[in-house]
Amino acid sequence: MTGSARALARGVWGSRSGRLGAVLSGLVVVAAAVSLVWTPYDPTRVDPAASWAPVGTAHWFGADRLGRDLFSQVLVGARTTLVVAVAATAIAAVVGVGLALLATLPPRLVAEGVAHLVDVLLAFPVLLLAMVLAAVYGGSRWTAIVAIGVGAGIGLGRVTRGEARRVLGADYVLAARAAGAGTGRIVRRHVLANIAPTVWVQLSLILGLSVLTEAALSYLGFGTAAPTPSWGRMLSELQPYLTLRPLTLLWPGLAVVLTVLGFNLLGDGLREAGDPRLRERPAEREGRT
Amino acid sequence: MTAVREQAGGDATAVGPLFEAEGLGRSYRLPRTSPFGPPGVRHAVHDVTLRLADGAALGIVGESGSGKSTLVRLLLGLDRPDAGTVRYRGRPVVPGRPRALRWFRREVQVVFQDPAGSLDPRMTVGAAVAEPLACLGVPGDHRERVDEVLRAVDLDPDVRGRYPHEFSGGQRQRIAIARALAPRPRVLVGDEPVSALDVAVRAQILDLLGQLAQRHRLGLVLVSHDVGVVARLCDQIAVMRDGTLVEQGATDAVLSRPAHPYTQALLAAVPRLPPP
16 A cells, blocks of 8 residues: 555656655645744734835735734644545545445436436535535635535545446446456446546636635635635735735735645646556557566 | 266266257337337347357357347346346246356356457456356355466566556457356357457467366357458358348358358458468
8 A cells, every 4th residue: 555655756756747746745835844843923013113124135025914924824824724625635535435325326316316416516606615614603614615525525436437337337337247346346346446637637727716616715714714814815805905005915815826826736647646547558568478 | 787877977968069049039129100000119139049069169159239249148048038038958948037047157158359348347356257156156265277278368467456448459358258268168159359450460369268168168159240260260151130030050061151141241241362
């Protein structure tokens, strides 16, 4: 298992998009990790003397109107973003793959029912779901995570169902049944392995999407609550000064863009590395003796 | 006393065919043609009765759409017949929980038509060949057995860690045959096992199947649209058309004196090169 994980990592690093994605995603992880032990300033400390401090040695990214250090806020914001994105994506993976299997494995009537239910739920916007949850339970990081995870999971289920059906109809599944494999083994060894490339790519898109959605929710005031720094809230707080201090908006904006890009590229790399057919094959060897 | 019991036990296996199908039928529902009309029904397999003696080779010929693949699924207990029964060693083969059919699957294995489709692209050759061993709980060293069957189909055991896409069609079909042989079956069912291969490779795979059948005293059920393929390996032949068997008998007899007009037409359709 660790051996195959290492091979996968090597494969990701081997592709150009995978490498760039790994570097960008790694940067976010490092930023989040560093923020746990060190930030130049307390990101929530108000310092009137530093109001709109310029970019420089004292404040690397400058400071906002209240004199809060922007670099420290971006660092801590990376942590918020990462927690929400990873947790939401994990929920999406479970919900999505679970729904896809529920919509393919059971007897036809049940499976089609689930599939239609997914189609109906798909029409419900994620942002609206998040707002409803926030209205009922109060806006917090967790309502954002659940809303993004469930919403994206339904979309993932829709996409994955087609894949799962294709795999279940394949001759190798019939061959596995003729070899005595039960449904559990077929799902574990054949279905999950063969839908994995699609799921990986989708999850990497969802990872990026949840960064964006979290920013949007925080921007609208439904996400991360007030004092905790988040990229979305930084954007909404700085927005009124867009024409006066455009540079200050660059930092959280750039952070969001690079993170989304990094996650998507990483997903591409994972897909290539995880599929034996796309992996660069060693020179054709003769298998016959 | 003991002698009597032994004799009875011996008789139980000797009397009656090893593998038999009786009055087998399977139909599919077609979409309604009019909103209130009855749904159409297609009899993919209708009243098919077959017998295979231990170590014998039975060929089933018919054109595409004649219900051969449905018949194979029924024989293998992968699909439930609407009518009739499949019996192996006198025990009914009823599709159900995989564990309940272990005894049957250990002895009856299958090779499908398209090796590109019948091998999981994300499973190594070794894992694929070991799959029936793991699923059927076959005792013994699986790794050793995998090497053994790979060698039996003329493949280097070192191919274990490689993936199906790295092989040619003929090599893939050898892998599929190795997988079928792994649990030491008594009967090998081939569903168009050479149709997806080019002509030169086809002959090699057929020879391999013939050798293996002889060496391991395997019973063969070979399904094909190609009379030549079946005639090469099978001593018994059954001709299938629109889900029913129209003619059945010893290969020589059927080929030299075809009784049914369809068999005659089928034989006439075999392309022949003029003698040089």
